[in-house]
Amino acid sequence: MKYSGHVLRHEIKYYINEKHYFNLCRRLKVITKQDSNAKKDGYLVSSVYFDDPCRSALEEKKAGAEFRKKYRLRCYNREDKLIRLECKKKYGDFIAKESAEISRREYDLLLKGEYDFLLEKDKTCRELYLAHHIRLLKPILSVEYFREAYIFEIGNVRITFDKNISFSVSDYDVFSEYYSVCQALEQGIMIMEVKFDELLPDVILQVISTVAADRCAISKYVMCSEAKEVYLR
Numbered sequence: 001m002k003y004s005g006h007v008l009r010h011e012i013k014y015y016i017n018e019k020h021y022f023n024l025c026r027r028l029k030v031i032t033k034q035d036s037n038a039k040k041d042g043y044l045v046s047s048v049y050f051d052d053p054c055r056s057a058l059e060e061k062k063a064g065a066e067f068r069k070k071y072r073l074r075c076y077n078r079e080d081k082l083i084r085l086e087c088k089k090k091y092g093d094f095i096a097k098e099s100a101e102i103s104r105r106e107y108d109l110l111l112k113g114e115y116d117f118l119l120e121k122d123k124t125c126r127e128l129y130l131a132h133h134i135r136l137l138k139p140i141l142s143v144e145y146f147r148e149a150y151i152f153e154i155g156n157v158r159i160t161f162d163k164n165i166s167f168s169v170s171d172y173d174v175f176s177e178y179y180s181v182c183q184a185l186e187q188g189i190m191i192m193e194v195k196f197d198e199l200l201p202d203v204i205l206q207v208i209s210t211v212a213a214d215r216c217a218i219s220k221y222v223m224c225s226e227a228k229e230v231y232l233r
Contacts, residue, residue, distance in 0.1 A: 008094035009156075010200070013218040014192045020211040021161055021190060027207045028150045028159060035149035039077070042148035045162075046174040048073040048111075049143060049221050050128070052135040061219045066092055070221065071128050071137065073107060078174055080104040087124050095195075100124045104175075111139055111173055142168035143224045144181050145191075156197045157204055163190045167224035169231070184220075184227035191218055 016024070037043065050071040051057045057070040069089040076082060083106075086099040100122045102110075109117060118129040131137040145165040151158055166181035173179055194200070194208065 008091060008096050010093065010194075010196050011095045012194045012215050014194075014213040015216055015218070016161075016190060016192050016211060016213050018188045018190075020213055021192075023211060024192070024207060025148075025161075027210065031203055031207070032150040032152045032157075032159070035151060037076075042146055042161075042163075044077045044144065045147050046075050046078060046142060046144045047220075048139050048172055048174065049141050050131075050137045051140045052131075052137050055140075055225075056135070058222055058225055061222050064217070065090075071131065072221075073102075073110065073139070074099075075107075075174060080107070080175060083107050085110075085124060085128060087127065098124045107175075113138065139172055141221065141225060141228065142172040142174060142179070142181070143220045144168075144174075145220070152201065152204055155199060155201045155204070157201065158193075158195045159204070160193045160195075161190055162193065162220070165191065165220055165224065167228045167231075169228075182227075182231055184224045191220070 034041075035043075049057070057068070060068045067090065069087055072086050072088070074084045074086055083102050083104065084099045085102050086097060089096045089098070102121075102125075106117060109115075115129050115132045118125040128137070143165070144167075145162040148161045148163070149158060150160075164183060165185050166183045169180045169182050171178040171180075192213070194204070196204075
């Protein structure tokens with residue numbers, strides 16, 4: 001499905017415990033394949049989120065705004081060989097994501113508040129430039145977690161388990177020697193995300209239905225922002 005030039009996907013999320021996780025993985029390993037980019041059982045995801053002084057991205061999510069978007073810088077395993085600037089857009093029950101690769105030097109420039117180079121890059125970068133100058137958007141928080149991913153080709157299904165979800169304590173620069181994180185959820189609780197195109201195949205639906213978990217409107221950015229507020233009190 002497409003809307004306003006974007007390819008839209010469904011995204012559903014659940015809080016699950018370790019028992020649910022082991023039961024699901026045992027079944028998924030029979031019918032799916034693991035993400036080819038994973039090292040061993042998964043990979044570390046680090047995201048630096050942008051927001052404005054009014055914390056609009058945070059408040060719009062909490063208010064359940066129908067249409068919203070947020071920008072983030074993302075890297076994997078705390079390595080700088082692949083860094084992306086991403087814009088995740090929400091259209092009701094659907095999501096779309098745009099991204100552009102940036103260099104470590106460009107990453108450092110953004111964290112220093114230097115945005116002019118974005119004008120020479122693609123649409124996603126230019127939109128962040130405008131958002132920064134109009135709304136004073138800037139990096140505000142890092143979110144980190146270990147992701148285990150499974151792929152089912154029919155329906156373009158991607159099922160992920162995000163564990164040890166954490167927030168940056170002080171410095172949000174993932175590559176800084178002062179970077180440190182604190183967990184946002186209690187031990188043993190994780191997030192399962194299911195993304196797919198038009199329809200979720202019955203075989204996947206049957207696997208998911210084997211655990212007693214309720215669908216939730218989860219945002220790691222909101223969760224970690226609120227956890228950090230409690231941590232700093």
